[in-house]
Amino acid sequence: ILCDLPTRARQVMGEFGHVYKEQYAVALFNGVRFEIEGGGGPQSQLLHRKNPLEDHSIFSGGLFQYLEGNKKWRNRFVFVADTYDVSFYENKVAHERGLHPKGTINCAGYKALTSMEEYLDLVSTSLPGVKAKAGSGPFVKGATQFPLILWHPYARHHYFCVLTEKEQTKWHAVLQDCVRHSNNGLSEECRVQTPAFTDAVRLHRQAQGHYGTWDMMCGGPPQILANLVMETLYPELRNLIGPRLKGKIQQRQRNWMLVSRSTYVLHSVLSQAPEVSLSTLFFLFRSHNAALRTDMDQIITSKEHVSGKIRALVLPRAEQLLRRSVQPYVSSILEALMEPTSRGFSEVRDVFFRELVEVSKNTLNGGGKDKLGEHMEKISMLAFHPVKMQSCYEKVEQLSLEGLQQRFDVSSPSVFVQRAQILMREQMDNAVYTFEQLLHQSLEEKDQRGENLCKTIQCCQDRVLKKYDYDSSTVRKKFFREALLQIIIPYMLKQLAPSCHPDLPPFQELIFEDFSRFILVENMFEEVVLQSVTKDIMMAVKEAAVQKRHNLYRDSMILTNSDPDLHLLGESPSVDWAAQFGGGDEESDESPEGCGRSKWRRRQVVSMIKLDGMGPLPYESCLEVPGVDFIPEEGEMEGGVDFIPEEGEMEGGLSSHSGPGSSAF
DSSP states (O other), X not given: OGGGHHHHHHXXXXXXXXXXXXXXXXXXXXXXXXXXXXXXXXXXXXXXXXXXXXXXXXXXXXXXXXXXXXXXXXXXXXXXXXXXXXXXXXXXXXXXXXXXXXXXXXXXXXXXXXXHHHHHHHHHHHSTTOOOOTTOSSSSSOSSSEEEEEEOSSSOXXXXXXXXXXXXXXXXXXXXXXXXXXXXXXXXXXXXHHHHHHHHHHHHHHHTTOOSOOTTOOSSHHHHHHHHHHHHHXXXXXXXXXXXXXXXXXXXXXXXHHHHHHHHHHHHHHTTHHHHHHHHHHHHTHHHHHHHHHHHHHHHHHHHHHHHHHHHHXXXXXXXXXXXXXXXXXXXHHHHHHHHHHHHHHHHHHHHHHHHHHHHHHHHHHOHHHHHHHHHHHHTTGXXXXXXXXXXXXXXXXOOOTTTTTTTTOOOTHHHHHHHHHHHHHHHHHHHHHXXXXXXXXXXXXXXXXXXXXXXXXXHHHHHHHHHHHHHHHHHHHHHHHHHHHHHHHHHHHHHHHHHGGGSHHHHTTSOGGGTTTOOHHHHHHHHHHHHHHHHHHHHHHHHHHOGGGTOOOTTOOOOSSSTTHHXXXXXXXXXHHHXXXXXXXXXXXXXXXXXXXXXXXXXXXXXXXOTTSOBOTTOTTSOOOOGGGSOOTTOTTTOOOOOOSTTTTTTSOOTTOOTTOOOO
């Protein structure tokens, strides 16, 4: 069975590659047309920082890690870089010396868990008929009562633990942020490759009967393609191998997870091949770019001619479906989206406001610019501090589409929750960056202290909050429209496909052969369906903006040139408050081994863990963790502790160059 997997995987990849080539030409046409005709929505009032995490890391410290190869716990130094990859080292010295990590985890597709019960529930769903029981996990007894588990439906699972609940809370927030960032999708700046790839994935899944949102559309192209292959082959693999697994429940679960992650690693390797075509397709279609610019008018005319005929066929059926099965639910879906999302954005505003009030109080009491620099150095990274942002994220995590998920084939609301959280983080950073630039400009103009400095802070704060309210409204309305489309359009396509698809092929003959690469009937069919529902969605969001409880601006409220010189500050680099106004820890530019600071020591966003009224914990995660003999192993509670060998300790674990799901067996 396993020997046949590469062939089946290549077959799936071949089918996807064909769809991708078609969609690349369509995306190229749409990209050139957008470039020529232009477009865009309301102008942002807040400034946007290009590289907010430059010269910063997220978090680092010690964790206990479970090694499946020898069933031992081992203390590791874990470092979360600005890429949000989680790297673990033998110890802190190994990291400071710039040595290769023992392993690196890309958190795309993972879930960060804090209880064994939640983990066992997810494990039991992977293999029907094998119900996980208490004590049947990969390790029967955790090293402490505060576990941290990274679970993936296909890839290797990672097990960590800490000594205190406070550490667990902070690390869980950090790991959740890693997952959230990694799941954010492909860069929207690639106006051709990204839409071509995402449309190809969507059309390939629709051809297999999978409509609706997809939780595993996360990570880079190789990971997404590996997930795509696993979605196709996983049920088949489970049905073939599941009944053949022998032994106790615990052993059968372990063997199945070994098969699953081995298959995922194989597909991850195979999916690297299309990456070559992704980078070379630009050169392949470079000649098309010139043809598009020359023949754009004719291509658009041809497309509109065929679209008109498809519209005459599809639109009556789409409108009937819309009236009967969609319109009655639009307001319910929108309300379910708006309530928690608006609370989350409101909490972002409140957190930002509270931090600035604290700055004003401390500056007034502590005196002058020196103290201000210390506080601003901390606020600068507020958006990327997962613990401080946790109250904002928790608001939107209450989003529920219960009662609507099954009807509209929505796998889970997590896709919308994580997208809203990313938008909240972006708006927080835009507000912080704008405030920094305005305040820095004011401080450069004249020397200010005491009450005058507080008044300046207050003035900058009020200007930024006004801009935040406008941008928050704009971003949320766009999010609501996109979310409604993501929910409704797949449902309508699934309902219309059986009756409409048989009638579509003849329309392809109406397209000139020279233009047939850029105009596809399937895409025009979807555009007609999109147009049929867009008006209702726009109207629903517009009506919702009238309700004051959602704090949305009406579409007629457009702020233009409210701060005409502000955009000039957007070209300025981020302010180094510690260097210019004092505050922050002085750090040497050289490590003990002569490595530059950028290699081993960066300013960390999340601070060390301290209990109120006490010093650092003796074994807290941000300090050196205890030796392995501190923790009794499974089955060793009464008979002593075995020591872990230094050599070959990672056998069966993650390789030094492993990505998500990569392992050595």
